[in-house]
Amino acid sequence: MSLFLEELIHPDQACAVPGRKITDSLLLIRDTICLARDRNFRLVVLNLDFEKAFDRVSHQYLFQEREPVSPVHGLAFGEPSTVWCNVNHPTLTNRLREMSWMVAHEILPVRSVMHSRGMAANSTCPRPGCGAPETMRHLLWECSAAVDQWAKAGSLKFPCLPAREVLTAQLILYGVSQKQDCSRDFSKQWLTLAAIKDAIWTSRNLLVRRHMQIPPVAVIQMAAATIKSATRHAQDTATKKNRLCAHSDEGAGATRERSKQRRPDSPGGLL
Ligand SMILES: [Zn+2]
Numbered sequence: 001m002s003l004f005l006e007e008l009i010h011p012d013q014a015c016a017v018p019g020r021k022i023t024d025s026l027l028l029i030r031d032t033i034c035l036a037r038d039r040n041f042r043l044v045v046l047n048l049d050f051e052k053a054f055d056r057v058s059h060q061y062l063f064q065e066r067e068p069v070s071p072v073h074g075l076a077f078g079e080p081s082t083v084w085c086n087v088n089h090p091t092l093t094n095r096l097r098e099m100s101w102m103v104a105h106e107i108l109p110v111r112s113v114m115h116s117r118g119m120a121a122n123s124t125c126p127r128p129g130c131g132a133p134e135t136m137r138h139l140l141w142e143c144s145a146a147v148d149q150w151a152k153a154g155s156l157k158f159p160c161l162p163a164r165e166v167l168t169a170q171l172i173l174y175g176v177s178q179k180q181d182c183s184r185d186f187s188k189q190w191l192t193l194a195a196i197k198d199a200i201w202t203s204r205n206l207l208v209r210r211h212m213q214i215p216p217v218a219v220i221q222m223a224a225a226t227i228k229s230a231t232r233h234a235q236d237t238a239t240k241k242n243r244l245c246a247h248s249d250e251g252a253g254a255t256r257e258r259s260k261q262r263r264p265d266s267p268g269g270l271l
Contacts, residue, residue: 027107027117034109035119037209072104072174079176086175091187093230096194099201103136103173108201110134126208139204140197141169145216149203152216153196157224160188172197191227199223 005017012028014020029045036043072080087100102108111134114120125134127145132138140146150172154164161167171177175190199222203214214222 031109031114031117031119034114037205038114038120040209073106075170075174075176079174082176083174086190089175089187089190091191091230091234092194093226093233096191096198096226096230099198100194103140103197106136108136108139110136110139112138126204137169137173140200141172145204146200148216149196149200149219152220153192153223157220158192160185160192162189191230192223195223195226195230196220198226 002018006019009017012025014024015022033043033045072083075083083104087104088097089100092100099108107113111120111125112123113136115123123133124130125132125138125143127143130143130145132143134143138146141150150167151164154161154167162171168177172193175186175193196219199219202222203219206212206214
């Protein structure tokens, strides 16, 4: 039966058909939303009975158990596991993790990706006067707009970034470099890199959808705001966790105390 499923089942249905993946459906929805935004037409997405099947899958499991084995295009053997750890790095917010995941899979909906899926008229970079194909690497690293943005980021704002001359595409895209920083330095650096990539992507989308030209300084300000909010969120989460731990310790202490009172003859009660 499985031999014929691909011919019998509509191409838009991916689940349980050999050679198709559930992520194909997610990408189809994501690309359709992008297409509607780019062409400015109205779209309604009807999502039926999706929750029970997929909502309870642990994202931690997806990232930690499955992703480390996936190869990453252009990286040497052994490096992909670092990439997948970085995608799920605790310092990143969910939005930045999603961005990092799409970068690692090379499925950020840039024009070359959308064109290959029949959802963009061409694959050309939307920056005025550029004319190169808009790949993910082009958008985030090679385009002259990206070059200006990284130059501004390094010189103006973020001392945790390496000097512009030693900043590499592998470091900014995947967090992989020859030189290993200590984990505290890397956390700060990786959050900064992710926030800048997110700001570059946001400025590109504002250009495509609203014809707004965002100057490099404003892109870097957007990234700085993202870092500030992610840092505050991480601090709030840590405080809540500490409070919960303290509360459960107190609860456990009280239980132990009650237990001692109930059983004064127990070894614990004699101490
Ligand atoms: Zn370009």
